[in-house]
Amino acid sequence: MPLSPLSPTTQKFVLHWGEMGSRWGVNRTVAQIHALVFCSPSPVNAEEIADTLEVARSNVSNSLKELQAWGLLRVVHLPADRRDHFVAHQDIWEIFRVVMDERKKRELDPTLQVLRECAAESAQDGALDASTRQKMEGMLEFMEIFMRAYDDFKQLPTPTLKRLLKAGGSIAQFLGPDKKAAKR
Numbered sequence: 001m002p003l004s005p006l007s008p009t010t011q012k013f014v015l016h017w018g019e020m021g022s023r024w025g026v027n028r029t030v031a032q033i034h035a036l037v038f039c040s041p042s043p044v045n046a047e048e049i050a051d052t053l054e055v056a057r058s059n060v061s062n063s064l065k066e067l068q069a070w071g072l073l074r075v076v077h078l079p080a081d082r083r084d085h086f087v088a089h090q091d092i093w094e095i096f097r098v099v100m101d102e103r104k105k106r107e108l109d110p111t112l113q114v115l116r117e118c119a120a121e122s123a124q125d126g127a128l129d130a131s132t133r134q135k136m137e138g139m140l141e142f143m144e145i146f147m148r149a150y151d152d153f154k155q156l157p158t159p160t161l162k163r164l165l166k167a168g169g170s171i172a173q174f175l176g177p178d179k180k181a182a183k184r
Contacts, residue, residue, distance in 0.1 A: 003036075003044060003052045010039050014053075024103075029055055030063040034072055034088060038095075043076050043085035071098050093158045104150065112147060115140040 006014065014035040021031020033049055050060045064086060067073040072095065075084045089095050119140050122133045153161065164171070 003040065003048050006036075006052065013039065025106075027063065027066075029053070029059055030066050033060065033063045034067055037067075037073055037086050038088040038090070040088075043078065043087050045081075045083045045085050047083070049086075070102050091158075093161065097154060100150075101154070104147075108143070108147065108150075112140075112143050115143055 014032050017035035018028040018032035021034075022028040024031075032053055036049060036052060037044055046057060046060045046064060049055075049064075050057045053060075064073065067086075067088075068075070071089075073086045073088050076087055078085055089098070115136065118136050122128055122136065153164075156164065
């Protein structure tokens with residue numbers, strides 16, 4: 001049985017979350033299920049999800065497993081109901097952290113590994129142009145700085161992270177202009 005009919009706003013949100021997910025490399029149905037469970041005021045079971053989104057039960061089952069693997073959903077049990085029900089993290093900051101960690105593991109960590117391998121191999125590659133080597137080294141330096149900053153930021157408590165992000169350009173003004181960059 002489907003959940004009570006979704007409001008137009010909830011339906012718009014669920015559909016858009018699916019679109020955004022597909023742009024980020026996440027299966028559209030996986031993202032829609034996450035949005036639906038996130039918005040639900042109570043735990044939902046797989047049959048309700050399948051009926052509400054009008055997708056195959058097997059697709060829902062696989063999507064739920066993926067969302068659980070990411071740590072975005074968890075199983076809860078209701079009295080007198082043997083089925084698994086699902087709830088989503090409700091803290092948007094925690095959701096953001098989970099998604100960023102997964103993206104880092106899947107995309108950035110392998111890229112950093114390849115860049116490090118290229119840097120190590122470049123000294124023995126006689127056919128490698130010096131300007132290409134310099135570009136690769138610059139990319140490696142950028143990625144290492146970015147990854148260290150990410151690791152530092154992800155450890156911050158949510159209130160501190162909020163203040164930091166709200167400060168935005170004020171931090172750059174506080175730090176002042178980069179004298180080396182101004183000379184270039």
